Amino acid sequence: MSGFYRNLLLLGIALVGSLFVGNNINAQIKPNVIVILTDDQGYADVGFNGCKDIPTPNIDRIANNGVKFSNGYVTYAVCGPSRAGIITGRYQDRFGFGRNPLLAPQDTTQGLPLSEEMLAKTLSRSGYTSTALGKWHLGGHKSQYPLKRGFDEFYGFLSGGHQYFPEKWTLNDVTEIKTQFDGYNTRLMRDNGRVYEKEYITDALSREAVSFIERKAGAPFFIYLAYNAPHAPLQATKKYLDRFTHIKDKKRKTYAAMVSAVDDGVGLVLDKLEELGISENTIVFFLSDNGGPEQHNASDNGVLREGKSSLYEGGIHVPFAVQWPGQIPAGKVYEYPVSSLDIFATAAELAKATPKNKLDGVNLVPYLKGEKTGAPHSALFWRKFDQKFYAVRSGNNKLIRYKSDTDEIYNLEKDISETQVLDLNDENHYSDLKASYKAWESELKDPLFLGLRLSKKYNKQHPERFKMQSPYLIDTRIAKAPKGYELTWADEFDKEGKPNDKYWSYEEGFVRNKELQWYQADNANVSKGVLQLEGKKEIVKNKNYKKKSKNWRKNRKTAEYTSASIKTRNKFSFQYGVLEVRAKIDSRMGMWPAIWTLGVDKKWPANGEIDLMEFYQQDGEAKILANAAWANEKQQAVWDSEKIAYSEFTKHELDWAEKFHIWKMDWTEEYIRLYLDDVLLNEIDLSKTLNPDGFNPFHQPHYILLNLAIGSNGGDPSQTKFPGTYEVDYVRVYQKKQVK
Secondary structure, eight states, X not given: OOHHHHHHHHHHHHHHHHHHHHHHHHHHSOOEEEEEEESSOOTTSSGGGTOSSSOOHHHHHHHHHSEEETTEEOSOSSHHHHHHHHHHTXXXXXXXXXXXXXXXXXXXXXXXXXTSOOHHHHHHTTTOXXXXXXXXXSXXXXXXXXXXXXXXXXXXXXXXXXXXSGGGOOBSSGGGOOSGGGGGGBXXXXXXXXXXXXXXXXXXXXXXXXXXXXXXXXXXXXXXEEOOTTSSSOOOOHHHHGGGTTOOSHHHHHHHHHHHHHHHHHHHHHHHHHHTTOGGGEEEEEEESSOOOHHHHOOOOTTSOSXXXXXXXXXXXXXXXXXXXXXXXXXXXXXXXXXXXXXXXXXXXXXXXXXXXXXXXXXXXXXHHTSSOSOSOSOEEEEETTTTEEEEEETTEEEEEXXXXXXXXXXXXXXXXXXXXXXXXXXXXXXXXXXXXXHHHTTOOOOSSOOGGGHHHHHHHOTTTTOOOOTTSOOOSOOOOOTTEEEEEEEXXXXXXXXXXXXXXXXXXXXXXXXXXXXXXXXXXXXXXXXXXXXXXXXXXXXXXXXXXSSTTTSOSEEEEEEOEEEOTTTOOBSSEEEEEEEEOOOSTTEEEEEEEEESSSSTTTTOEEEEEEEEEETTEEEEEEEEEEEOTTSOEEEEEEEEETHHXXXXXXXXXXXXXXXXXXXXXXXXXXXXXXXXXXXXXXXGOOXXXXXXXXXXXXXXXXXXXXXXXXXXXXXXXXXXXXXEEEEEEEEXXXXX
């Protein structure tokens, strides 16, 4: 063989080898997972199930690009339990989620038990980043928030439904609700905080989905896109309503517009996948969480009997499709019964992720590819615990007891509308169906919480359900002392005007740290239940000005800013106890708010300084500090300081600065512990805080200071819009009860 042909052959072998390796690499890539879930959409309200009056070309793309499930089921006939099944891959009755949960933000049990693992958490172990968008309905307590359950991002709302127009979102968050359905009126959440959204909610959720894809396309991701449309209230924008002038029924017209808005969003998601070239590495599921409540939202379940909340087909048999271009067949109709439980199992296996708990679903991909034959499930089950209703489907036979004391059997292949009741005999598999249901039922738990239908009963058992303190509003509740302590001093700032002169005096002029502000009493006022320390941009003459002085306090002819600093020196001091301050800080550039104490004896720093809170710029980054200082042999400050990046507080709570927060000092003979919202920031060991002369400045009484500095460590305020306001809701001191 000549050298030319030998080299050509070797090149061909190398190319084949590289193709083989390349294909293997591609086969190893973990697919992105997107679950698009609508709310209360009728079975017949998508084009792929024959809808004529509501075009859904983008939703239909999923079925056309992949597989339509003609017998696709969810695990419950109403929202909450159905979603609990989807997100865990397990029948919700296995873990006591057999009722539609209430919005009860103080109750850790009104939601998905912590024993259960959500799909996001499972996929995270295989390197997936995830977002939950839209309706949550899996718990309103902070411990149940999406970021606590495995999701990396969240944009949506906690309740079972929501108003669609931003102008109706009049409540800041769930702490301000007074009834179950007030949750519909809250601002949307981003992660753990709240945002001011301007778009129609369906459009906003679609926008957020596209944004997530753009930001996370370089690694495997999971999107749980849970639209609240077309769940009530029926609300749509003119843009979508104008598409349906041919529909005369007003309710149906609005419903159609809401479905069309979802369809547009689905199109944006699919288009973005194709634009980024990742469509073939993304599996996309589409389904509704239950059947349509036809009388309430004008949905259409077609030939299926009844609708939402029913165990007849109209309540549990939903529009359901999946696409994975290049991996599963396109345009296929899959006839065997499948379940929403299968989404979790499919995604986990494709991601090579091991779930925490045993799943009830199966990986559908081998069945869709034809690698496995037969039915994925021997039977599917449903239970409504309170009513003692149930259903089981095995093959084409369905056993059901619903709104009756007797069982019914239907052959769904011949009678999908469930009109012809069959005899309860072995020919119709009655004994087998009943036995299989009983065996499944024996594995279930009773509901762990009172649900939506039992709201009045729950309220009687939990009279404090809606008595919550909004972090955005002042606290008007009576101070509650920690166990073993009593309230010994407080200022609630509940009297309009100037701060109480029995408690407070003012610092004046240029005081410390070469700050820019001139302190004056005019900038400290009490209004609407809070102390307001106001920073202003205004020219003030320096009363102590001396042109040639080397003292910075005197050589400035004027100050360009004013602010206030108040203190309890010579009016109140305390030694040991709990100091608690609820405040809302101004976190903009140039602002330096603080809560601190100084010892009554000796000069600084030998008198000791305790900083419950300082907020300022350090090394170009805003930080929140929790400090204590005392003196060394050169009378310089020795610091025990914790400096936490402000971004740590705001990265999952963008509106952190809009809220009041509680700074607390727990001070004993042994230690000083400094907390922010009950999170320990710093602990100072008082056995190590001695001045050179042996004096411990933290074994003497201290007085309290509240101030808003401007400039210096606060940063350059020149581009900040003034005024700036630092608000203090209350200052409270608790000390141990005296033994009589």
